[in-house]
Amino acid sequence: MSAPTRAPSAEAWATAFTDASNTDPEIQAHGKYFTCSYLLDATERTYVIQVESGKVTHVTVDPGPLDVAYQFAIRASAETWRGFGEETPAAMFHGIWAASFQRDMKLEGDLLILMQNLRCITRQVELLRVVGSPV
Amino acid sequence: MSNSKISPVTGHYVTVDVDGLQYKVFYLENGTGQPILCQHTAGCHNHQWRGLLEDEEITANYRVIAYDLPRHGKSDPPENTEWWKEEYQLSAEHYSNFIIALADALELEDPIFMGSSFGGNVALQLALRRPDRFAGVLSVEGADYSPGFYLDWWQHPHANAAQVCASGTWDLMAPQSPEADRWKTWFYYTQGSEAFKGDLHFYSVDHDLRGKLGDIDGEKCPVVMMTGEYDYLTTPEDSERTANAITNGSFIYMPAIGHFPMSENHPVFRTYLIQALELLQEKREKKAANA
Numbered sequence: 001m002s003a004p005t006r007a008p009s010a011e012a013w014a015t016a017f018t019d020a021s022n023t024d025p026e027i028q029a030h031g032k033y034f035t036c037s038y039l040l041d042a043t044e045r046t047y048v049i050q051v052e053s054g055k056v057t058h059v060t061v062d063p064g065p066l067d068v069a070y071q072f073a074i075r076a077s078a079e080t081w082r083g084f085g086e087e088t089p090a091a092m093f094h095g096i097w098a099a100s101f102q103r104d105m106k107l108e109g110d111l112l113i114l115m116q117n118l119r120c121i122t123r124q125v126e127l128l129r130v131v132g133s134p135v
Numbered sequence: 136m137s138n139s140k141i142s143p144v145t146g147h148y149v150t151v152d153v154d155g156l157q158y159k160v161f162y163l164e165n166g167t168g169q170p171i172l173c174q175h176t177a178g179c180h181n182h183q184w185r186g187l188l189e190d191e192e193i194t195a196n197y198r199v200i201a202y203d204l205p206r207h208g209k210s211d212p213p214e215n216t217e218w219w220k221e222e223y224q225l226s227a228e229h230y231s232n233f234i235i236a237l238a239d240a241l242e243l244e245d246p247i248f249m250g251s252s253f254g255g256n257v258a259l260q261l262a263l264r265r266p267d268r269f270a271g272v273l274s275v276e277g278a279d280y281s282p283g284f285y286l287d288w289w290q291h292p293h294a295n296a297a298q299v300c301a302s303g304t305w306d307l308m309a310p311q312s313p314e315a316d317r318w319k320t321w322f323y324y325t326q327g328s329e330a331f332k333g334d335l336h337f338y339s340v341d342h343d344l345r346g347k348l349g350d351i352d353g354e355k356c357p358v359v360m361m362t363g364e365y366d367y368l369t370t371p372e373d374s375e376r377t378a379n380a381i382t383n384g385s386f387i388y389m390p391a392i393g394h395f396p397m398s399e400n401h402p403v404f405r406t407y408l409i410q411a412l413e414l415l416q417e418k419r420e421k422k423a424a425n426a
């Protein structure tokens with residue numbers, strides 16, 4: 001992966017994330033049934049990411065309380081997400097399982113949907129190493 | 136002319152009788168010298184040791200034997216029971232007895248036992264139960280207690296178990312490890328979902344040596360523990376704490392590697408393994424000098 005490009009704003013991050021996911025060879029090769037919506041909660045910023053058949057169709061930045069439905073949530077402090085945005089993340093900032101077991105990340109909501117899409121979600125989260133931190 | 140090369144690694148089956156069960160066990164081996172008996176991680180198989188099995192420097196001095204635990208890889212479930220009518224839940228007792236029976240079946244003299252993750256934990260069980268049978272144990276990514284991974288997700292009927300097991304263990308590896316080796320490890324994990332959860336019954340439930348580490352005779356059977364920086368399940372702190380509570384125990388911290396070190400990055404792992412083998416040798420010489 002190339003060095004992380006820091007997104008200048010939340011909207012620019014959402015665009016960069018969408019582009020990275022929608023052109024990622026792995027997600028595009030294996031995401032035929034990758035359809036779900038989830039909340040990426042970075043405390044200072046939130047995003048609802050909607051995916052259909054392997055393509056990110058919409059990212060809602062800082063949605064209001066009842067604006068957008070989502071199936072599960074990945075929540076962590078801004079500091080934790082910033083760790084995910086490093087090109088080579090430090091230990092325990094290197095994945096949602098690691099950060100849930102050893103840091104402040106919380107996986108909430110319908111976790112079955114997360115498990116059904118685990119491979120592609122794992123890859124999407126790793127794309128933060130290229131796209132940069134969402135916060 | 137062909138560029139093909141036949142590996143010096145050979146495969147064999149051996150029958151093992153233990154606890155009233157009969158197993159036909161597959162193992163790979165290469166090298167000559169003191170045996171190192173290698174246990175793969177939960178839900179996986181012996182290809183995790185592929186780098187070590189072909190490591191010319193180590194196999195020049197050691198006989199490396201990497202087996203598939205029954206129900207993994209090419210080792211079938213028991214031959215003499217209707218195993219499909221029971222839930223598989225591996226116990227510390229049976230797991231330890233099996234490894235001792237395998238060492239006996241192969242007539243191994245002074246073997247070193249090395250296992251990773253649930254193999255690292257059983258290494259401690261072996262040192263506790265049969266310090267007379269092993270020249271020493273290398274507990275890789277092990278600890279006295281490792282709760283939290285006996286999860287229903289590994290076998291949930293509404294999710295693709297192969298993918299959940301493989302991607303659910305992906306974060307156990309370090310981002311610095313070569314991508315191709317991490318993907319091989321992922322690929323192995325797609326193959327073992329039926330055994331994975333039952334293995335984790337040992338790893339997260341039945342294995343609990345809290346308060347018992349002082350009973351390990353580390354003079355008779357030296358223990359060296361080695362854990363990678365990126366292991367979120369048994370962290371380096373967990374292993375160090377465990378090693379410190381064992382008489383004659385040692386701990387080697389492995390930076391920039393994870394929970395499957397021999398499989399995700401053998402070239403890095405081997406540098407620590409050589410240190411660990413030297414440490415065992417020193418402890419052995421000290422023991423001989425004191426005898």
